[in-house]
Amino acid sequence: MSSRPWRARMIGTPAAIAAAMLLAACGSSGGTTAGSGSSSPSASSNSSSSLLTITTGAAGTFQDDFNPYSPNVEDPTNGMIYETLFFYDTAKAGVVDPWLGTSYAWSDGGKTLTVQLRHGVKWTDGKPFTSADVAYTFNLALKNAALNKFALPLKSVTTSGPYTVAINFKQSAYTDAYYALGRVDILPQHIWQSVKDPTTFLNSHPVGTGAFELSKFSGQVFTLTANPHYYMPGLPHFKTIRFLAFSGNTTSDAAIESGEVDWAGSFIPNIKQTYLAKNPKFVVSDIPLSTAFLVPNLVSGPTSKLAVRQAISAAVNRTSISNTVYNGYAPPTNPEALITPNYNSVLDPALASAAFGSPSAAKAKSILTRAGIKTPLNLTVDMVNGYTDYLSDLQIMVQELKPAGINLTIDQPAYTQFTSIQDTGKFQLLMDNFGYTPTPWSYYYSILDSTITKPIGQVDTVGNFGRYKNPEVDTLLSQIADTTSASVQNPDFYKIENIFTKDLPLIPLFEQQDEIEFNGNAVANYPSVTNPYGAPAVYIQPDMGWIAARLVPAK
Amino acid sequence: MRYVLRKLGFYLLAAWVALTVNFFLPQLIPGNPVDDLLTKMSQAGPVPVGEQQVLTRLLGLGSGNIFQRYWQYVDGVAHLRLGLSISNFPTPVSAEIGSAIYWTLVLVGTATVISFVLGIALGTLAGWKRGSRLEAIIPSTTLLTAMPYFWLALILVFVFATNVWHIFPAGQGYNTNSFINVGWNFTFIGSAIQHAILPALTIVISSVGGWLLGMRNMMVSTLSDDYVVAAEAKGLRPRRIMIGYAARNAVLPSISGFAISLGFVVSGAIAMEYVFSYPGIGFQLVTAVGNDDFPLMQGIFLVITFAVLGANLIVDLLHGFVDPRTRLSR
16 A cells, blocks of 8 residues: 555555445456556557656546646656755655755754755756745745745745855744755746746646656646756656556556556555566565554543553554565564664664564453453544555454454544544544654654644644653654754654653554555666665655656666 | 526526535535645645645635635626636636536437437337237346446446456546547547447446336337327338337327436436546546535536536426426416
8 A cells, every 4th residue: 555645546545446446346366458458559668768657546637737836736746847955865864965955054043044056057948047046936935825835934035146045934943944945846936926826826837947847748648858958967867757647546557567657656466476476577666664553542542541552562463464465565663663774863772673572462461451451342443445455454453452352343434534533533543654754853743742733623634643642752852853963863762762662652563565666677776775765655756756867767 | 488487487596506505515524625635645744733724725715604605606606617626726627527527428428318219219119019028128127227337337347348358448538548649539539439338338238228118118008099099090000100109109208308317417427437437527526525625526516406407497498388288377
């Protein structure tokens, strides 16, 4: 399964939209032929050296929308067409590569961020890129709150010369660096200043600085071609990129399995046989980017008792679930729920080899008995309807928890209803995943900080849905946020990790499976666990654009 | 004229009620689009604090109370402004519907006509030769009608697309995996027809039984009418009696039923389009509901309601002219 952000994909995400499921239910014996009737000439793309075919899965149809402020923007906008000042490697915390910026420095206690810009960059229409464009972009967010995509506490933006920009914040903003430097797309002032309403502008003919430019668009397929004047020498290697839309996982999986697609992020059931066995050069790149959790309600109900959470954690056999459901591609995580090796830089050395004990129902039961909790204990877990892999996981857990005296019932509300249950905290347990950020602070903050939560019944859209409240953790998190010095931050991270292990505010299960398929017959130099120069997940921007420029056609 | 005015007045009232229900019904769905978007975003990385307000502003939501929004909505509809879709923000709802409606109109429209013609023809024959072996098709077609729509579609996919024979594509409107220019060219039209066969078959198979049964029963009762007996007594050829005398009168109720079902064509066949991922109105509606996309939902409901009301109005008016008994007594 793979979670990815937008529109139809959201229903279709982790597993398959119901339609696709119905189809899959109908026949999973999947032949090698593509789902479409007429065989497509594009199958020859494998031999053509300069065409890269990508699918982001069940996207329905593409909308001609390349406005980076739009919540439904097409994926290549951020990273392929427009670029950020720096590249934060989502797959390796602490790696920040220069992009449109070359260096940055904090001053005034984290209230001023001064960025030096790259020289000699041109927009694809030939105009030079300067500090005026950067200032314009941040001023858009400053003047129109609706365009302040990452809710930055901006105060003012000043330029000095064509290659230096200073961004001033209302408060210390160290933790916003990732958003300001690594997520805000820099736009061309000479084009956007004449746009009447940037919020509803479709931007069908985007002019960016990126390695690729849009060439042809239709609802089912669109192509980007290499920017011939790209400023990074030798990049990009591929001359053409093609995006394909599929309406369901069945058709997209068929195209991936036939080798027609070179780069995809679809959940393929039984991937070893249905994909890897088809061709010796088919590759699955699986870099852990997020963690799957059971999120317990910590305010009310049985799950607010530590013993219940410990019992569940002790009884669940993570390894067997990983092997059964994910072909071993989602190994058990660690008791401190730290995403490794991504966040290794902040891992407490004392916890380096920490692991969950061997699963035991008897042990779980004794934990409950010792705490004086009556069994059988009835619990309900919510998961999004249609996330078939989560359903399989939970069905196994139901069996594993029964001998421990816990009767688990699975509820599968529809997506929008799940959202409401999660946000209002009206659940006992729910299954979800968190991560996909290059900053470990942001990860722990979004699952543990109590300042972002609201009381049960009120909508909390940011995180910490179980409403964990520990003043010590809040203090540690704000201490980490107040500095950029790793030597100050790391001891605080170690403390949080140890508190997590003890308190079990969420029950960590396994590394969220992020199976990304690469067709090695067409593509080389893709990111992997040993070479994580970017997060290869097709739904993570701007990593996708960074990687696309660096992929090499296979010989 | 008075009859026409009265009818128009009634339909105006019905349209207003439908409009109001259109507005309030989707609002009762739990959840709201901003929360959905945020949850989706949070699955690709933590959402910054304050993002909720940013999105609400960006989408132009949350201004005014429900009555003010209702007024804005009515005002918008009166000026044919349907607003911007949320799930595909900032695409206008009218453009969204425009991109889907032709698929539905052509596919469901054609299938409805085929089903009607086929049903009427078979019904005429079955009624004419009552008691013959031809009658056996009645229980078999009604059985197919009784079968759930989506189930039939799944069986067709199983047999003809995915598992038994790989004859037809399993979904979508045309072959989207190769560079086909959408427009009037043979590659596209050929591909579109190929992709339409299974969905059309689903509609025809599951609806032909209704037309057939209705026509056959009307035929049976018409055949016992005096003028048919008279025609037989005159020694007219059986074929002429069947078509010119019996069928022509028996088909009248079916025609008005047909006109109404043409109105429903617009709503597509939701289950069918969903199973086949067909890019029509029905599929779009399902997606809109799944995303809490209120403007798109309202737009689609509006189009469907007006199509059905319009079809009914036409039938009503035509009846007034065709059959004087339905007009007012004075």
